[in-house]
Every structure is written in C-alpha cells, then in structure tokens.
Amino acid sequence: MENILNWITSNQQIIYIVILMIFVGIEVIGRVPSVLHTPLMSGANAIHGVVVIGAIIIMGQAETDNYLALILGFLAVVLGTLNVVGGFVVTDRMLEMFKKKK
Amino acid sequence: MGINILTLCYLIASVTFIVGLKMLSNPASARRGNLLAAFGMGIAIVGTIFLYTNHETGEHLGNYPWIFGGLLIGGIVGTLAAKKVKMTAMPEMVSMFNGMGGACAALISVVEFNHLAKELSAGTISADAIQPTVLIIVLGLIIGSVSFAGSMIAWGKLNGTVKDFSFTGQNILNLIILAVTLGAGAYLVVDPTQSFLLYTILALALVYGVFFVMPIGGADMPVVISLLNSFTGVAAACGGFLYDNKVMLTGGILVGAAGTLLTILMCKAMNRSLQNVLIGSFGGNRAGTASGSGEQGHYKEISLSDAAMLMSFANKVMVVPGYGLAVAQAQHACHELEKILGEKGVEFKYAIHPVAGRMPGHMNVLLAEADVSYEKLLEMEDANDEFKTCDVVLVLGANDVVNPAAKIDAASPIYGMPILEVESAKTVIVNKRSMKPGYAGIENGLFFQPKTSMLFGDAKKVLQDLCAEVKSV
Structure with missing residues (x-):
C-alpha cells in the first residue's frame, strides 16, 4: 500500500497528464x-x-x-x-x- | 542539451497530436490535421533515435542498424500496403494496423519484464520496488495482446476469412478467461519472481481477444475496431508510464479517450448501446434468425430496359448505396447514371445510411472519389423525409440498412437499428448479386413486397447497362 502511495506521489505529474488528456481527448472530437x-x-x-x-x-x-x-x-x-x-x-x-x- | 531538445520535440509532437485530432473532426481541415499529426510523429521518432539518453547511465541509444532496419521495413511495407489497398478494404487495413500497434505494445512489455526479471534474479533490485512497474507492464501486455488478437479477428471477419462463431455460455466463458487473466496478472504484480506467469498472461490475453470479437457480427466490426483502437491507445500510454515518456503518454491517452467517445458516437449512429453491440451480439442461434429464414413469399424480377424506362420517366430517383456498390467499385458508373438522368431532368439523390458499407462514412468516401457532389448526399433523417416524394428508389448492394425487420420484428437481431425507409417511395428496385442474405445473415422482407422488384447482377455491370439503356430511351 505504502509502495503504491509513494509511487503516486513520485509520479503525480504523469497522473495529472493522464487525467487532463482524457478530457482533452473527449473535448477535441466531441462534435465530429x-x-x-x-x-x-x-x-x-x-x-x-x-x-x-x-x-x-x-x-x-x-x-x-x-x-x-x-x-x-x-x-x-x-x-x-x-x-x-x-x-x-x-x-x-x-x-x-x-x-x-x- | 540533447535531452532538452528532445523534451521540446516531444512537446511539439504532443501539441500536433491534439491539434491534428481536432482538425480531423472537421471536413475542411481534416487532411491538414492528419499531415500535422504525422509531422509531429516524425519529429518525435527522429528526436528519440538521436537524442534519447538513459536517465541513469546517460548513454545514447545504440543498435542503429537494427533500428533503421526496422523503421525501413515497417515504413516501406506500411506505405505499400496503405497505397495498394482497395477502397473497400480500407476498414480491414485500419484494423490490421491497429493490431500491429497492439502487438508492439505487448512486445515492449515482454522485453521490459525480461529485463526486470534479470535484474531481480541478479539481486540488484528488490521485488517490492518494482511492483508498480510490473503492474504497468502487465496492463500493457494484457491490453496490447487483446487489441492485437481482436484486431486480427476483426480483420479476418471484414475480409471474409473468419466467420461468425458463438456458442451458448460463451459470454460466461469469456468472463472466466478475463478473470483468470487479471488474476494471473495480479499475482505477478504481487510476486514478480514468478516470471513464467508472464507468458501465461500473454497466451490468455490472446485467447480472450479472439473470443471477445468472435461472436460479434460483421456488421458491428466498425464499432469493435474503434473500441480496440482506444485499447491500443491505452496500451501505448502504458509504455509512456514505463519510460516516463510524455509523448507516448499524451498520444496514447488522447487516443484512448477520443477512441472511446468515438465508439460511443458510432453506437449512437446505429441507435444501439455499446453493451448491446458487445454482448447482445448478432448470434447465429437466435430465434429471430430461425423465424426469418423461412419462406417469405415470392419476389419479382425486373428487366434492365423496364428499370431504365421507370427511371427515365421519374421525377425523382434516389440511390441507396451499400457494400455491394463498394465491392463492385461501381461509384463511377453510379455517377455516370446520375449525369445521364440529370440531363433528362430527373432529380437524382443519394440516401446515405450512417453505417452503410463496412464503416461509418464508407459510402461518403466512395462517392466523393467519383466526384459526386456533397449536396446530393442525404443523411438518414432527410432521406427518410424525401422517400415519400420519390418515384424510384434504387438500392445498390445495400441490405441490412433497408431491412424493415429493424422496425417491426422485435426478435430480429437488428431490431432497433434505424433504417432507410425506402418502402415509402412509389417503387423500389433492388440490385443484388443474388438472393443471399446480407452481412447480418438475415432475410429481408423488403425484397418480397409488391412494390419491390429485383435486378440481379454485379452493381457496376448493371449500372453501365442501365446507363446505355437510359440513353436509348
């Protein structure tokens, strides 16, 4: 568990990118x-x-x-x-x- | 210095992917969008080859002959395959390329795991420390393999080499396979020393991919390909996690999210839910199929000259193109007929079902190739209004998209799909090669209606003959 938490902290940048990209991906093709x-x-x-x-x-x-x-x-x-x-x-x-x- | 330039390359590439995708969703800018994304990809690839340095050892990449050899082979084969492929086969080509991407992601996972396993047995790293990495590797492996196996089956189904196949309890078996795969994956994450599990997971994921797509009917392949496309995006993003590589991450997640939305949009175009497509599949053993295969009465044939006469003296003729038109490459002949009838003062339009052919938009692409003007292509809702005032509807190799069973027969596998209501026109002429059922494998009541006449033959040949006949009327 602690491993996972540590991992999240040390990779928070990546996790933010993932979350933002999900929204960008949806937004970008919304009106095709x-x-x-x-x-x-x-x-x-x-x-x-x-x-x-x-x-x-x-x-x-x-x-x-x-x-x-x-x-x-x-x-x-x-x-x-x-x-x-x-x-x-x-x-x-x-x-x-x-x-x-x- | 080098690594900073690489960061810039990746930044540019990520932006081109986002902007490119945005431009792709608008007809006017779509082509430039595609080229822009390709340009960004080129920058990212070249930058990686020459500027990448390992963040621990600081070493540049080696094995250039291998890398360039791979790029060259892949590039040449890819270009040739994409250039040579017939318009009708493009959907399967997309599926094939998608599978390649999935396989690439799965291979990356295998190599990376072997690398870790070696360090683990040498004792340079502890099992605890690599657990998150193993998790990402396992995810990439499972998703990539499912995407690869599924895409290959979808490819086979679209080109007709793989037949629909399902048996009772298949959904449950699929769930069991998936559960075992995930279980094995979880176990490997907990205990990364059990390296043999990696190949078990690989094999299980491949089997799952096959079984996942196998029972889904050919008519639903576009949706499946789009879904697998977003899977591969996620698998690519797993690679981004592994190497802390932002461009793989942005590109992969972007496609994963956009692909998922696109899948849902495609389902909506068919008025069905994704769940319905994946689980309520076009099975071969459903009651609707059995009852539909019985005698439906008689159909009547029409001669070429009668058909030509009917159309020449009509006020409005509408064409419903389908896969048959695509197979016969009859789009130019169709445009020819449009011109000849136009000279005779006949109003000529096309009714485009969103999923006619093998992919959404398939017919638009084909007809655009033959210079058919955009204004003459009617979308489904408009077409359904216009059929009422239409004298002759010519159905060219379309079948399931004009099957009234979708409206009236609740037991039919295509029940609920919106269709082109051609029977509201005065006369319907159906061109097909034979009375064989369409892709969904069900009978079409339309062919047996009194106002319908059949005109058998290859769509291109029939259209050329029709042109000649109409000219002589």
Missing part, C-alpha cells in the same frame, strides 16, 4: 460529423502508433548479445512503424477523396 468517423478513427489509430518510440528505446538499449531482446525489439519497431506509416497514409488516402468535391 458521422461522415468523418472512419477517417478520424484511422487518424487516431496512426497516432497511437507513437508506441513505436518505446520500441525504439528498447532496441537502442538492448545489449548486443541479448538476442531475445534484439529480436523482439526489432519486431516491435517493425510493427510500430507499420502502425504509424500505414495509419497516416491510409487516413490521407481517405481524406484525399473528401477534398476533391470542393
């Missing part, structure tokens, strides 16, 4: 028209690809003889990049079509 549901989902999908940064950190810190970490980390970088790049490109393709009608 249903036409944009799919591109918005796709765009959000690309943004959570930010997880690739964690994969890069793992990869960069792995000891060169720790093959398990290297292989898993490498796989994580590939998958994370797929998420980011694929996500943004697909979203752009969807939105490209919206633009034309102007």
Whole structure:
C-alpha cells in the first residue's frame, strides 16, 4: 500500500497528464460529423502508433548479445512503424477523396 | 542539451497530436490535421533515435542498424500496403494496423519484464520496488495482446476469412478467461519472481481477444475496431508510464479517450448501446434468425430496359448505396447514371445510411472519389423525409440498412437499428448479386413486397447497362 502511495506521489505529474488528456481527448472530437468517423478513427489509430518510440528505446538499449531482446525489439519497431506509416497514409488516402468535391 | 531538445520535440509532437485530432473532426481541415499529426510523429521518432539518453547511465541509444532496419521495413511495407489497398478494404487495413500497434505494445512489455526479471534474479533490485512497474507492464501486455488478437479477428471477419462463431455460455466463458487473466496478472504484480506467469498472461490475453470479437457480427466490426483502437491507445500510454515518456503518454491517452467517445458516437449512429453491440451480439442461434429464414413469399424480377424506362420517366430517383456498390467499385458508373438522368431532368439523390458499407462514412468516401457532389448526399433523417416524394428508389448492394425487420420484428437481431425507409417511395428496385442474405445473415422482407422488384447482377455491370439503356430511351 505504502509502495503504491509513494509511487503516486513520485509520479503525480504523469497522473495529472493522464487525467487532463482524457478530457482533452473527449473535448477535441466531441462534435465530429458521422461522415468523418472512419477517417478520424484511422487518424487516431496512426497516432497511437507513437508506441513505436518505446520500441525504439528498447532496441537502442538492448545489449548486443541479448538476442531475445534484439529480436523482439526489432519486431516491435517493425510493427510500430507499420502502425504509424500505414495509419497516416491510409487516413490521407481517405481524406484525399473528401477534398476533391470542393 | 540533447535531452532538452528532445523534451521540446516531444512537446511539439504532443501539441500536433491534439491539434491534428481536432482538425480531423472537421471536413475542411481534416487532411491538414492528419499531415500535422504525422509531422509531429516524425519529429518525435527522429528526436528519440538521436537524442534519447538513459536517465541513469546517460548513454545514447545504440543498435542503429537494427533500428533503421526496422523503421525501413515497417515504413516501406506500411506505405505499400496503405497505397495498394482497395477502397473497400480500407476498414480491414485500419484494423490490421491497429493490431500491429497492439502487438508492439505487448512486445515492449515482454522485453521490459525480461529485463526486470534479470535484474531481480541478479539481486540488484528488490521485488517490492518494482511492483508498480510490473503492474504497468502487465496492463500493457494484457491490453496490447487483446487489441492485437481482436484486431486480427476483426480483420479476418471484414475480409471474409473468419466467420461468425458463438456458442451458448460463451459470454460466461469469456468472463472466466478475463478473470483468470487479471488474476494471473495480479499475482505477478504481487510476486514478480514468478516470471513464467508472464507468458501465461500473454497466451490468455490472446485467447480472450479472439473470443471477445468472435461472436460479434460483421456488421458491428466498425464499432469493435474503434473500441480496440482506444485499447491500443491505452496500451501505448502504458509504455509512456514505463519510460516516463510524455509523448507516448499524451498520444496514447488522447487516443484512448477520443477512441472511446468515438465508439460511443458510432453506437449512437446505429441507435444501439455499446453493451448491446458487445454482448447482445448478432448470434447465429437466435430465434429471430430461425423465424426469418423461412419462406417469405415470392419476389419479382425486373428487366434492365423496364428499370431504365421507370427511371427515365421519374421525377425523382434516389440511390441507396451499400457494400455491394463498394465491392463492385461501381461509384463511377453510379455517377455516370446520375449525369445521364440529370440531363433528362430527373432529380437524382443519394440516401446515405450512417453505417452503410463496412464503416461509418464508407459510402461518403466512395462517392466523393467519383466526384459526386456533397449536396446530393442525404443523411438518414432527410432521406427518410424525401422517400415519400420519390418515384424510384434504387438500392445498390445495400441490405441490412433497408431491412424493415429493424422496425417491426422485435426478435430480429437488428431490431432497433434505424433504417432507410425506402418502402415509402412509389417503387423500389433492388440490385443484388443474388438472393443471399446480407452481412447480418438475415432475410429481408423488403425484397418480397409488391412494390419491390429485383435486378440481379454485379452493381457496376448493371449500372453501365442501365446507363446505355437510359440513353436509348
């Protein structure tokens, strides 16, 4: 219990960020028209690809003889990049079509 | 110095994510919003590679060949896949990419735990001190794995390789699996030396992900993908906790919150609750399906020339596009018909159901590709008003969204979903490839009504032939 309390105190900054971000996330897309549901989902999908940064950190810190970490980390970088790049490109393709009608 | 610049990079990236998401929710700025977020992501990634230093040892990252190799492979495959994918397959692509993100988060958890376990057995850290970290690792692992497995099933369902599958008591079994997974996770947090549990949790979470999505009908996949999307956001945020990395945290939580709201908005568009989608699933063994599969009487067919004649002399024609139009890539042919009939003075409009196709907004995207003007696309409420004054409604490969059972048959699995009330028009022409039921797997009474005629064939072929016929009228 004490551990947990200590942990909360030492990570309070992070916890504040979490709480504020939850409200920002809800506020930011509150008024989206249903036409944009799919591109918005796709765009959000690309943004959570930010997880690739964690994969890069793992990869960069792995000891060169720790093959398990290297292989898993490498796989994580590939998958994370797929998420980011694929996500943004697909979203752009969807939105490209919206633009034309102007 | 380097680390301070990195902080600035992360700050910029976080702001671009928020502003980008905001711009994405407005048609005029959506595309720039997406590019802005992508730009921020680029800054964050490049900054991490070159500027990140371990806060304990102060070392820079190594293994550059591996990192760049991974980025290159992922980048090339991702770009190609996203560029090559057909418009109809975009929803499954989003699901696939989402699964990749989930898998990435789960892998991070596995590697980090192994790292901790090694230090633990070497005695350099105490089990007590790492408990909160293990908690985050376990959460990231469970959420990431569920998201990965679920997304893969959703992907399979959308492209037709995975069929709906459910059995009695599945909901209870699912709850048990979830409880055991969480229990194992809690145990690992209490006693981090039991490292074998990590793989047990991984396996259980994957199984849960599969079972979670398996019984949910294909028509509800957009909602499920959106939900899993927000899961992956939370999993990414767990990574942010682990590394005390603000950009992962903001990006992840932002998507987690926005994704959850978006999921609820999607459910609202279908007039259903999230609970109803997830638990009251489109099962194959419900009474409604059994009673709906019986004889419904006879349907009548209409010839191309008759259909062309009807439309040429109509005052107002409305088209209800559905997945069939998307599959046949018939949006250009449809626009062609609109132009030809327009020259003959026929008013031509499109009635768009919010969930027509495989994703909300799917039809808008398709028709916009064919240069159909925005004013001609009617949303459901407006369309339902206009059907009354409409002479001919042409249903192009749509099925469940025009099924009157949603209004009248309380036993039907789609009961309660708002539909396009096409039967209030004078005549209804339904184009389908065959009499096979739609995605929800239920019969459609509309096809057997006296004012309805069937026009079988591939939507694109039929529309092209119709264009030719109308020209010669």
